[in-house]
Amino acid sequence: GQNIDQPTEMTATEGAIVQINCTYQTSGFNGLFWYQQHAGEAPTFLSYNVLDGLEEKGRFSSFLSRSKGYSYLLLKELQMKDSASYLCAVSRSSARQLTFGSGTQLTVLP
Amino acid sequence: EADIYQTPRYLVIGTGKKITLECSQTMGHDKMYWYQQDPGMELHLIHYSYGVNSTEKGDLSSESTVSRIRTEHFPLTLESARPSHTSQYLCATGTSGNTDTQYFGPGTRLTVL
Numbered sequence: 001g002q003n004i005d006q007p008t009e010m011t012a013t014e015g016a017i018v019q020i021n022c023t024y025q026t027s028g029f030n031g032l033f034w035y036q037q038h039a040g041e042a043p044t045f046l047s048y049n050v051l052d053g054l055e056e057k058g059r060f061s062s063f064l065s066r067s068k069g070y071s072y073l074l075l076k077e078l079q080m081k082d083s084a085s086y087l088c089a090v091s092r093s094s095a096r097q098l099t100f101g102s103g104t105q106l107t108v109l110p
Numbered sequence: 111e112a113d114i115y116q117t118p119r120y121l122v123i124g125t126g127k128k129i130t131l132e133c134s135q136t137m138g139h140d141k142m143y144w145y146q147q148d149p150g151m152e153l154h155l156i157h158y159s160y161g162v163n164s165t166e167k168g169d170l171s172s173e174s175t176v177s178r179i180r181t182e183h184f185p186l187t188l189e190s191a192r193p194s195h196t197s198q199y200l201c202a203t204g205t206s207g208n209t210d211t212q213y214f215g216p217g218t219r220l221t222v223l
Contacts (some may be wrong), residue, residue, distance in 0.1 A: 031210060037218055042214035045152070050209075087153070091210035095140070096160075097168075098212055102152040 004101035006088050007068045011107045012078055020073045020104045022088030030093040034062050034073045036101065083108045112137045114215035116201050122221045123167035123191055130207055131186045131218045133201030142184040143212060146170060146197050191222045
């Protein structure tokens with residue numbers, strides 16, 4: 001089976017940096033995804049990591065360590081619109097599907 | 111423009127009614143998925159398809175059924191709606207190849223009275 005853990009809630013201040021962690025246990029790991037989901041809306045794709053290391057995309061970066069079963073999403077220069085749920089998802093090579101974590105609800109305060 | 115469409119966006123219906131939630135895409139993707147998500151809760155895969163005439167059940171048991179007669183279209187049907195079916199239903203498409211990136215439609219919020 002698969003087990004994905006991420007914090008339930010986080011709070012940060014506008015303009016700050018926040019790191020959202022995700023740990024996973026799975027067999028046949030194929031890649032790790034981060035999605036953003038605003039309340040009442042559909043998830044939108046943020047990043048995909050398959051190799052160890054950091055992938056940077058503007059204000060958002062995602063890191064993966066396959067040996068540790070660990071990833072994080074780094075958000076810089078936080079804006080109010082970044083208040084959302086951030087979903088960590090894992091894909092396996094044997095089953096071309098995604099398994100989603102419960103999500104981390106990020107609140108950005110002025 | 112490549113996109114994923116879901117209709118209706120909101121539906122309020124009485125118990126026992128038959129409903130079909132529509133999902134269509136112009137992404138050109140072979141893979142399509144249906145997820146169920148209650149407010150503030152995680153996404154659960156209920157159905158998926160890797161191509162025409164291919165459908166499988168997902169991790170979460172569901173009383174709904176799906177069909178995939180055309181690549182672009184992946185409707186979900188509930189023969190007899192119940193209050194326990196109240197939820198948000200999200201359709202997604204996925205690329206072929208080595209990555210499994212999925213892209214989501216806007217969702218249908220279903221309320222069964």
